[in-house]
Amino acid sequence: MIGFRDSITLARTKVRSKRIRLLVTTIVSGLLFGIIGGGVLLFYGTSASVDRFADQNLGGRYLVQATPVIPSEQLYPFPEDPKLVKEMAAAHTAYLAERKAAAKKYGIDDYDEKSETPAVVDNPYGDPSIPASERKMVNQESVVWKRRMVEVVANAQKNSKSTPEAFTAAARGAGATDTYSPKHLQTLGLKYLKDGREDLTKTADTTAVSDGSVPEEAMDSSIASSSFTIMDDDLVRAFIAEPNAARATPKGIPVLVPVDDVVTTLGKSLDLSKRPRDSAGQIDWYRGVRDKANGVTFTACYRNDAEHARIDEARQQAADAAANAKTPGWVKPARTLQLPKTPCGEVTVASDRRTEREKRADANRAAFDAEVSPTVEPRAELLTFQIVGVLPTQQSGGSTLDAVISGIVGTNYGYGSLIPADLLAAVPAQLRHADLLQTPPPQTPEQLMMFGPMGPEAAHIASFPTVEGAKAFIQSQACPGSSSGFGGDFYTECGKPFSVGTYGTSYLVVDDIAREARPFLIGILGVLFGVATIIIWAMMGRVIADSRRETAVFRAIGAKRTDIIKVYVLYSIWVALRIALFAGLLAAAIVVAIEVLFTQSATRAAQLAYGVFDGDARFHFLGVPGPVFWAILAGILLMSLVAITPPLLRNIRRNPIRDMRDE
């Protein structure tokens, strides 16, 4: 067979022929493959950078959060269900009998059963074909319904496979080294005291949040909405400012506040500017906010429902007194209440002119009411929070690269402001309010109905030592077809006890994006690959087909078929290598250009997102080429070889005379 060097010599003559066609093919297909290769390099680079930042942020730990899943039909029965309506009607009848007996027992002569909220009401949205007398629905405001809900929730809680213990067992079984259960304080119904002041005479300032709802005006700040979660220090250590003013001089409950919330709520008093648009400015801005906010305190007020009721009563009395000041014969109530004069103070009794009989009657009334809902002592407590650091938040909106990168590498601490548990334990007892924070009050039926048996945003967190371990656990727990939820938790119902996702940093974001975008990318890359293939196929096939005369001449002067195959295979490899080289260089050039143009801003965006400011980690787009990249280049080679095979086999089988004559 012809020697390798001579084969190269002859193959090169083919490369020098059809130069324009070869050049166009190289450029066009190289361009297409270059784009594909660039995308792959970008993927590898971004993925490695995300890992690097996640590693610096979490010290090589990968967190998974799990939100309990309890099928909604267990909690929320259909209110028009005739069977349920009948059941509630019967329960209401029994309840009225119970109330009548209690009224008799406590001597409540004026008890009127019509004052009770009915358990069954007309259904205005019911099927008109049903007679109006039967078109009924359950009234969710009724006592019997609320009692039933407490029962349902308790049962769901008891029978749940979504308990912290179940999660811990599953996570440990999958290789988790630690598990955490953040404690949410939203049911405390804390009320932020702006500038430390409270004015209960204004209606707007009296909004009770005891049902867990967030006042509209407080939606844009976790301080204003008093959304606090006690979190293990391990998970948030990166954001605790050092040196920490709170550690030196503790003045309240230590708290990490999302940076935007600090600016929104305390910006004016701390003279903080708004978030700048560019990422370089944002780092300085973040540091500035962190430094200025470090050690700053703010206050919030805790009041229980009984205290809220007393405030309502005091306010009503004050309003009545004002309205009737000039009304002849108007008599003040025997007992009057005084609104607190200090922030978060308690309601006091201003005067009590009740007779013993009246006092006994009131006591009986209280006991009568306690039959329906347990009596608790009024309680008001002023809580002081001290900022010990700020949490990064994702830049919202915008189409700048910073916003895009922030969206990719964004963090998910998702619970408003965070209270580091160890720091909390270190503050003096009088500032800690341990009984309130460590043991939140029992949930009311309303809260249970709103948040479910596990409380608001109940979630558990597990720490895995490797990204693969975390990923495997997420995949094992996730419902088929769902993402890992890099943007936060989500709710799915597919029989799994938890919905799971990454927590803290989006270390699986590139995986997630790749998975989400896979059908689209496969389509696009498939088209690009297909077009490039057709171009190479057509060009190579044509070149070989056009070489019939040359093949015939080689055959005439003594070339064996294997000699000719060797020459053309080398030609094919030569062309493929040119295309692959061009594509590879182009891919590298694309990513290097992105790297040069954007790596600084990307690094700053990632630093902001991960809160990693002091390390030397940089966000690189250019990654070490992995197997997919090499597979693409190998694919070009393979494709070229496949493209020449049919015409080449045809050529060497043909009668050389015919080919020489034809041409």
Added chain:
Amino acid sequence: MTDPYRDAMTPHQVSVADFLASFGGDVDAAIAALRAHHPAPAPAPIPRRPRRERSGDHIITVTDLHKTYRMGRQKVAALGGVSLEIDRGEFVALTGASGSGKSTLLQLIGGLDKPSGGTVMVDGVNIGKLSDAKLSRFRNRTIGFVFQFFYLQPFLRLTTNTEVPGMFARTPRKERRAHAGDLIEAVGLADRSKHLPREMSGGQMQRAAIARALLNRPPLLLADEPTGNLDSATGASIIELFERIRDEFGTTIVIVTHDDDLARRADRTIRLSDGRIVPEGVVA
């Protein structure tokens, strides 16, 4: 058509433009002046070559050779029972009208096509019985081919073009390069050894093709219309080259040609008509 006067300008160191300028741009005046100084050379008649005695040592023995082509449903007999012998060192011209079968016969002798019947013995080998690989090797070592359209590699310089048969024969590079240089010199192209085919004239390309055909020192050279693409003077020089090769290397040469003048330069002319050999003395 070439004009010998215009051609005559070429070797001079004075450029055509300068020469014309000296006549005020009048082409006819310039040519007239040339005509006066350089009388037109008369075309040299091609002398008939004295016949050489046949040695009886046959390098080619063709026996009852048939070749039938299919054209649709019809069979066309290109050769119908050709038998001949060609001696070693003989210079034979195959002539005949178009479609007489002369090229077919040459291709069958060269093993480029398979006969429908009969045998072809070349250098003592029945080439019809060789496998494809062996036949290729046989062609490479025993037969040199020269084509009407030269078929040189367009992007190889003359020396490398000449070496191509040696590449397939795996002749050591140094050896074949030296031999290629000798052959290039022998065919009168020493000053063109680094040229690409497109930088050479038709006659030079055919000389190059002849040099290539001789690289593996084949005892047999087959040429299919080697002068068909050349003017008569160049064609005559190619035939002279064949004669010299035969004389210097003892190579047997079989050429296919339409040109009776050129055929007369051969030791023997075999005329074909309708796929058969026309006996000597019979007018086809």
